[in-house]
Amino acid sequence: MILKLSNGDTVNYPFAVMESDGRISEVEAFVKKTAKMLQVQLEVVDKKIGSEIGSAKKELAKKIEERSVALEEELKKLDAKTEDLGKSLNDLKDMGLLTKDEFESFKNDLKKRKGSSGNDEDVSLDEIGALAKEIIEKEIERHAADGLGRVDYALAAGGAKVIAHSEPFVSGKASNWFAVGKDRGRIHSNAKKMLEPSFGEPGQCFALQGTSGYVDIRLRTGIIPEALTLEHVSKSVAYDRSSAPKDCVVSAWFEESEVPEHHQVLTKFSYDLEKTSAQTFDVDTTINSVVNVVRFEFTSNHGNPSLTCIYRFRVHGYEYNKPHLEDSNSLEEAENAGLQ
Structure with missing residues (x-):
């Protein structure tokens, strides 16, 4: 443009x-x-x-x-491991492992045996092992003696026997054993089981009817009672432990035809299912009379409404004519006490 x-x-x-x-x-x-x-x-x-x-x-x-x-x-795995660890710790506690003080006592005993007062190097592992073996052998021997290492004066094999009891449990149509032609003075054939080792087998017991009852036992001889042991089947093998006696009373007397019977309560206790299967209870320390008959009575069980099972009952003590009493200069007192 x-x-x-x-x-x-x-x-x-x-x-x-x-x-x-x-x-x-x-x-x-x-x-x-x-x-x-x-x-x-x-x-x-x-x-x-x-x-x-x-x-x-x-x-x-x-x-x-x-x-x-x-x-x-x-x-979840950690929780399971924690639970297993808790069980293992409880098992370790139940094993009764040596505490530090017990181990020191063990070590000092070994030193005394050697006549040594020096340091720990004076004690060899072989010597500790030998002493441990000796202790274990003694414990095995003690527990082999009826499991507790205490004389049982209610042992059937030793001469003790059941002389009376409450209504036994009988399965079947006959609910009253005494009422079906059985003499009240007669003892049920299973009664002997409570005075014998059951070896932990379920069902090897003397079953009484209901949640309360009693059993009278004549001991093998007159004794000064010191303790009683009640045993039930272990929870590791039991199908049901609700039939175990719970609240119990044990009384005793010296049975003699010429002298009236004088009953005295030895102890009252409760059997705990969470503890060991064989539980021992001490007799009242004020009792020093000679007795030859013991009554085991239970007023409740652990929940079974039909029956109560007694697996084993033991009586511990010492005979009044043994050195145990003579050393205490109480032989005459014991004999007199037995006739009171």
Whole structure:
């Protein structure tokens, strides 16, 4: 146009304007098209990013869930190990391992045997092992003597016997053993079981009817009673221990035809199912009379409404004519006490 103006040519202004407007329209259209394409691309990218984020979230949630399940399993295993550890610790306590003081006493005893007062190096492992073996052998021998290492004067094999008892439990139609032609002075054949070792076998007991009852036992000889032991089947082999006696009273007297019987309570106790199967109870220390008959009476059991089982009952003490009493210069007192 400038050239045309400089050459003096005439210019068609409307055409130039139209051409310029057309170019601007093209540019605007191109810009709009480009913006739309960019918008579409942005939407695609946004959707893609959203999809990837969603997948990542799901994958992360899945991994967290898997880790949570694995962690929960590990926690369960840890709980089980903790429970096993607790049981092991309880077992160790029940084993009665030596305390530090007991071990020191053990070591000092060994030194005394050697006549040594020096340091710990004076005691060899072989000497400790030999002493330990000797102690173990003595313990085995003691427990082999009826499990407690104490004389049982109610042992049937030693001459003791049941002379009376309450209604025995009889399974079947006959609910009253005394009422079906049985003499009240007669003793049930199973009564002897409570005066014999049961060797931990379930069912080897004398079963009495109901939750209360009694058994009278004539000892092998007259004694000064010191302790009593009641034994029930161990919880490790028992099917049901609800038939065990619970609250018990033990009384005794010296039976002699010419002298009236004088009953005296030796002790009252409760049998605890959580303790050992054989539980020993001391007699009242004020009692020093000679007795030859003992009554074991229970007033409740551990929940069985039908019967109460007595697996074994033992009586410990010493005979009044043994050195144990003569050394205490009480032989004459014991004999007189037995006739009171």
